[in-house]
Amino acid sequence: MKIEFFGATKEVTGSKFLLSSDDTKILVECGLFQGKRKETEKKNREFLFSIEDIDYMLLSHAHIDHSGNIPNLVKNGFSKNIYTTPPTVDLLKYLLLDSAYIHERDAEYVNKKIIKKGESPIEPLYTSEDAERSLTLLKPKTYGNKHEESITFEFFNAGHILGSAEILMEVEGKKVLFTGDLGRSNLPIIKDPEVPGKVDILIMESTYGDRLHRSIENAKADLEEILKRAIKRRSKVIIPSFALERAQEVIYAVNSLIINGRIPEIPIYVDSPLTVEITGVFMKHPEYFDREAYRMLRENHIFNYGQISYIKDVEQSKALNYKEGPMIIISASGMCEHGRILHHLKNSIEDERNIVLIVGYQAKNTLGRKLVEKQEEVNIFGQPYKRKAEVFILNEFSAHADRNDLINFVEGVSPEHIFLVHGEEDQMEPLGARLREKGYKVDMPEIPGTSYEV
Numbered sequence: 001m002k003i004e005f006f007g008a009t010k011e012v013t014g015s016k017f018l019l020s021s022d023d024t025k026i027l028v029e030c031g032l033f034q035g036k037r038k039e040t041e042k043k044n045r046e047f048l049f050s051i052e053d054i055d056y057m058l059l060s061h062a063h064i065d066h067s068g069n070i071p072n073l074v075k076n077g078f079s080k081n082i083y084t085t086p087p088t089v090d091l092l093k094y095l096l097l098d099s100a101y102i103h104e105r106d107a108e109y110v111n112k113k114i115i116k117k118g119e120s121p122i123e124p125l126y127t128s129e130d131a132e133r134s135l136t137l138l139k140p141k142t143y144g145n146k147h148e149e150s151i152t153f154e155f156f157n158a159g160h161i162l163g164s165a166e167i168l169m170e171v172e173g174k175k176v177l178f179t180g181d182l183g184r185s186n187l188p189i190i191k192d193p194e195v196p197g198k199v200d201i202l203i204m205e206s207t208y209g210d211r212l213h214r215s216i217e218n219a220k221a222d223l224e225e226i227l228k229r230a231i232k233r234r235s236k237v238i239i240p241s242f243a244l245e246r247a248q249e250v251i252y253a254v255n256s257l258i259i260n261g262r263i264p265e266i267p268i269y270v271d272s273p274l275t276v277e278i279t280g281v282f283m284k285h286p287e288y289f290d291r292e293a294y295r296m297l298r299e300n301h302i303f304n305y306g307q308i309s310y311i312k313d314v315e316q317s318k319a320l321n322y323k324e325g326p327m328i329i330i331s332a333s334g335m336c337e338h339g340r341i342l343h344h345l346k347n348s349i350e351d352e353r354n355i356v357l358i359v360g361y362q363a364k365n366t367l368g369r370k371l372v373e374k375q376e377e378v379n380i381f382g383q384p385y386k387r388k389a390e391v392f393i394l395n396e397f398s399a400h401a402d403r404n405d406l407i408n409f410v411e412g413v414s415p416e417h418i419f420l421v422h423g424e425e426d427q428m429e430p431l432g433a434r435l436r437e438k439g440y441k442v443d444m445p446e447i448p449g450t451s452y453e454v
């Protein structure tokens with residue numbers, strides 16, 4: 001069989017590979033390359049393989065770096081089935097449409113500038129109609145059942161986000177396992193990653209191939225301290241968060257502290273329409289929760305407990321500016337680049353009683369990164385603001401396996417041949433070197449289109 005890598009090759013985004021044997025061709029993932037427009041535009045618009053030859057597609061999870069170019073694939077003629085898990089199907093209903101909306105607004109913005117220069121306008125990468133058509137191709141398949149198409153495939157829980165899967169494919173008598181993104185043990189809400197047993201070929205992510213995370217327990221203890229301080233000082237605690245998974249984990253962690261009597265009740269405002277919809281998808285799939293979260297959902301309605309409010313309406317969002325703390329505001333975007341989080345930061349950042357709590361990765365050059373660096377002055381909507389609010393960083397909610405988790409996983413499936421993907425060079429190379437020292441055969445495809453006979 002042949003495996004060809006078309007994305008996430010020595011980088012984190014754009015996951016996409018083709019698996020072909022004599023009688024079938026399967027596309028696994030169709031992720032968006034994310035980053036600066038100049039660098040990603042062409043890579044996202046053009047496919048380096050023939051779309052007509054593909055028999056069907058398999059998808060590990062809903063994150064846009066794995067699913068976000070499906071509407072463009074459909075726009076370019078793809079009309080076959082896409083197999084993925086039931087929660088992923090539900091999550092994509094919101095995420096692909098949200099992504100299409102962003103691409104449409106983006107093209108409008110670019111066109112305003114280039115039309116003035118007399119250049120011809122650009123088309124969005126894809127539109128809401130392309131996203132809608134993509135949704136009709138999604139076919140839900142549950143974990144733990146073998147599905148027969150041109151090959152046999154099976155989804156295992158990857159413990160990364162709701163509905164995330166490892167994909168085990170049996171081709172020409174060989175077992176090929178793709179990890180998708182691999183989570184870590186003890187993440188709030190979702191179950192721990194599964195190890196499917198011995199395989200022949202492993203295609204594994206390596207986002208944190210050279211890093212070790214602190215335990216989740218540390219994060220919970222820190223969160224408790226921060227919230228106690230906030231309640232005492234009547235702070236507004238502003239939490240920028242991605243709509244999917246991190247937001248629900250934070251809601252769950254805060255409510256666990258309240259329910260277990262560790263902190264008094266505090267109003268929580270979830271101020272992001274997408275986060276509200278995604279939280280609804282979580283509530284629809286409690287069978288994917290770990291035992292503790294499942295019990296809490298049944299007894300206390302984790303996502304509806306106490307003084308929690310879900311806000312979609314813009315006026316209600318603005319009204320939060322005039323409310324007195326203590327309170328928690330969870331809002332998007334996760335890196336403070338756009339969205340309602342900017343209004344909340346603008347409104348709260350110059351008061352030293354307030355707290356900005358960073359719970360996710362902040363890329364270079366984003367406002368989120370400037371907050372992580374605790375810069376004394378930051379620009380919001382083009383105006384300078386003195387940053388007087390305290391900034392705390394809790395990285396432990398990371399939904400990715402660290403170095404030890406990845407090595408343990410490899411030892412659990414003892415493959416003959418490993419391909420590392422989905423990692424920057426500084427994380428992937430040291431992991432590859434460690435695995436080679438242990439005697440494993442490791443390849444790290446670098447150029448999109450690289451092909452291997454296995």
Ligand SMILES: [Zn+2]
Pocket residue numbers: 061063160181
């Ligand atoms: Zn992911």
Ligand SMILES: [Zn+2]
Pocket residue numbers: 012063065066181422
């Ligand atoms: Zn990913």
